Amino acid sequence: MEQLVIETKNLSKIYEGAVEVRAVDNVDLQIQNGEFTAIVGPSGSGKTTLLNMIGGLDRPTSGSIRVNGVELSGMRENELIDFRLRHIGFVFQSYNLIPVLTARENTEFIMLMQNVDKALRNERVEKLLSEVGLSDKMDSRPSQLSGGQQQRVAVARALASKPDFVLADEPTANLDSKSTANLLDIMARLNRDEGTTFIFSTHDQRVIDRARRVITLVDGKIVSDEQR
Amino acid sequence: MNQITKIAWRNIWRNRVRSLVVIIALALGLWAGTFTSGFYEGMMKQKVDDVIQSELSHFQVHDTAFRDELIVTHFMEDATEIQRSIEQNSNVISTSGRVIATSMMASANKTGGVKLIGIDPEEEKRTTQLDQKLQEGAYFEGIKRNPILVSRKMAEEYKLKLRSKVVMTFQDLNGEIVASSFRVVGLYSSGNGMLDEVNAYARRSDLQGLIGLAPEQYHQVAVLIDDHQLAESIAGSYQEQHPHLEVLPWLDLAPGMRYMVEASGTFAYIIVAIILIALLFSVVNTMLMAVLERTREIGMLMAVGMNKSKVFFMIMLETLFLSLIGGPVGLLIAFGFIRYTGSQGIDLGAIGESYAEMGFSAVVYPQLGLSSYISITLMVLVMAILAAIYPARKALKLNPAEAVRKI
Numbered sequence: 335m336e337q338l339v340i341e342t343k344n345l346s347k348i349y350e351g352a353v354e355v356r357a358v359d360n361v362d363l364q365i366q367n368g369e370f371t372a373i374v375g376p377s378g379s380g381k382t383t384l385l386n387m388i389g390g391l392d393r394p395t396s397g398s399i400r401v402n403g404v405e406l407s408g409m410r411e412n413e414l415i416d417f418r419l420r421h422i423g424f425v426f427q428s429y430n431l432i433p434v435l436t437a438r439e440n441t442e443f444i445m446l447m448q449n450v451d452k453a454l455r456n457e458r459v460e461k462l463l464s465e466v467g468l469s470d471k472m473d474s475r476p477s478q479l480s481g482g483q484q485q486r487v488a489v490a491r492a493l494a495s496k497p498d499f500v501l502a503d504e505p506t507a508n509l510d511s512k513s514t515a516n517l518l519d520i521m522a523r524l525n526r527d528e529g530t531t532f533i534f535s536t537h538d539q540r541v542i543d544r545a546r547r548v549i550t551l552v553d554g555k556i557v558s559d560e561q562r
Numbered sequence: 563m564n565q566i567t568k569i570a571w572r573n574i575w576r577n578r579v580r581s582l583v584v585i586i587a588l589a590l591g592l593w594a595g596t597f598t599s600g601f602y603e604g605m606m607k608q609k610v611d612d613v614i615q616s617e618l619s620h621f622q623v624h625d626t627a628f629r630d631e632l633i634v635t636h637f638m639e640d641a642t643e644i645q646r647s648i649e650q651n652s653n654v655i656s657t658s659g660r661v662i663a664t665s666m667m668a669s670a671n672k673t674g675g676v677k678l679i680g681i682d683p684e685e686e687k688r689t690t691q692l693d694q695k696l697q698e699g700a701y702f703e704g705i706k707r708n709p710i711l712v713s714r715k716m717a718e719e720y721k722l723k724l725r726s727k728v729v730m731t732f733q734d735l736n737g738e739i740v741a742s743s744f745r746v747v748g749l750y751s752s753g754n755g756m757l758d759e760v761n762a763y764a765r766r767s768d769l770q771g772l773i774g775l776a777p778e779q780y781h782q783v784a785v786l787i788d789d790h791q792l793a794e795s796i797a798g799s800y801q802e803q804h805p806h807l808e809v810l811p812w813l814d815l816a817p818g819m820r821y822m823v824e825a826s827g828t829f830a831y832i833i834v835a836i837i838l839i840a841l842l843f844s845v846v847n848t849m850l851m852a853v854l855e856r857t858r859e860i861g862m863l864m865a866v867g868m869n870k871s872k873v874f875f876m877i878m879l880e881t882l883f884l885s886l887i888g889g890p891v892g893l894l895i896a897f898g899f900i901r902y903t904g905s906q907g908i909d910l911g912a913i914g915e916s917y918a919e920m921g922f923s924a925v926v927y928p929q930l931g932l933s934s935y936i937s938i939t940l941m942v943l944v945m946a947i948l949a950a951i952y953p954a955r956k957a958l959k960l961n962p963a964e965a966v967r968k969i
Binding site: 386389391392411412415416418419420424426428430432433434435439443444446447491495 | 565869
């Protein structure tokens with residue numbers, strides 16, 4: 335069943351300065367539940383800015399963003415943080431795990447903040463880490479894991495909160511081809527089997543090849559939107 | 563909350579060396595500050611004990627005019643009766659009745675002013691332990707006529723030896739000048755240079771005879787009780803019963819002492835406060851470094867949904883952990899150190915002599931009361947909280963979108 339998860343209208347982000355930069359320029363975008371979508375474009379095309387605004391990390395200069403019907407642009411800072419906690423999963427380019435926590439604790443962290451009870455937490459942590467193939471690394475800290483393994487923990491963490499969708503900003507930029515293929519397999523499977531919505535920003539051709547929808551940005555404007 | 567405490571605790575051990583440096587700095591600073599407080603408190607306590615036990619006693623009774631004019635005619639008529647009634651009080655350990663004559667002392671070498679104190683050797687022994695201060699000679703034994711106890715310092719100045727003769731000149735009750743020869747029976751040293759310069763002791767009966775006082779007439783009754791704290795209240799109640807006398811507790815007999823006792827407590831706290839303020843800046847500096855180098859991580863925490871109060875709380879906790887490890891360690895070391903030096907004593911050596919001149923003991927036994935430990939602990943807590951606020955606020959200012967992108 336198709337359902338609108340993200341809808342932006344006339345979304346713009348303008349950086350004032352010596353020269354005015356329209357990082358995102360009047361973007362209208364709709365993303366349905368269960369999509370596996372890549373946002374692509376050259377450096378400086380506004381991919382990350384768009385993703386940050388959809389994720390509630392950055393505020394638009396004008397226009398609206400609705401996530402599952404909820405308008406983000408007018409929210410206060412702490413409301414946004416809470417919204418991110420409950421509705422959005424993040425995977426970052428440089429993994430960004432909490433270095434002092436183990437893989438298990440990193441995955442559990444978000445559920446702890448959501449006040450999920452212990453039995454449920456344990457069950458879900460074990461399920462997620464086994465899905466990303468890290469059952470044997472649950473008690474390792476990030477410094478003891480490879481880049482690919484860290485990024486898989488990040489995916490498990492992003493899913494732990496049962497988000498409406500997962501935003502991944504250049505998730506494979508720091509990975510070798512084998513880790514990239516592995517990570518993409520895992521995300522594709524989660525998308526297929528669990529119906530998880532993934533939205534990437536990337537210029538990695540391997541990711542673009544696997545995406546089912548590719549949105550191309552140039553100078554902050556959508557120049558193509560291709561369904562496969 | 564538990565999770566945040568865990569993260570904060572692990573965070574401070576990420577940079578072990580840096581955290582240890584701050585913890586050690588805190589411990590050393592507090593050790594120094596606390597020990598200094600203990601040193602002064604010990605020194606003051608000793609001074610107070612010393613002043614009470616060998617000089618002033620807990621309170622003294624005089625004729626109301628005596629202390630202003632210090633002349634022999636201001637005596638108490640029935641002093642033995644006063645002495646006996648004071649001794650009825652169960653807190654009173656002993657009393658000493660004294661006759662005091664401001665005198666000129668002349669030896670073959672020198673003439674100078676001396677406060678000649680007529681005492682009953684037994685009473686004085688019990689009240690000020692005068693016999694313990696004897697360094698040479700005997701305690702009013704061996705010389706029949708007019709024995710006098712002078713300080714070792716006077717002996718050096720006046721070139722006196724045991725059995726040397728001195729001539730004491732003072733006024734009698736009629737205002738006539740009386741001169742009488744005394745023979746040195748012993749040399750004492752009280753440890754208080756200022757007193758040693760002026761006090762010489764003779765028998766009360768000898769002096770009463772020379773001045774023309776009856777045996778029951780004294781100038782001063784000094785009273786030793788069993789508790790410093792009761793001095794003011796017992797003196798006060800005795801004063802109420804005897805309005806025609808002047809009854810003064812030791813703190814009023816030596817107003818300088820009262821000032822010194824009160825100032826020394828404040829002084830110790832000022833030292834601790836200065837040390838803590840310096841430490842505060844080093845803690846703030848360390849935590850700022852920790853926050854700024856973790857910009858991306860803190861941004862990520864906010865991005866994935868850690869709210870501002872939790873971020874604030876986490877950084878506060880990290881700062882508090884640092885301070886609250888270092889603080890107690892420092893206090894514990896100081897406690898041990900004060901205990902040890904308090905039982906062994908610290909000999910100030912060459913500096914000690916100048917302290918002794920000012921009436922302080924040359925060997926200091928540091929000690930620190932529970933209330934001082936509590937106050938210092940509270941000061942450390944306040945410092946820790948103050949140090950925690952700025953870095954935690956700095957962390958809140960981070961913008962998660964920018965923080966995450968920064969590599």
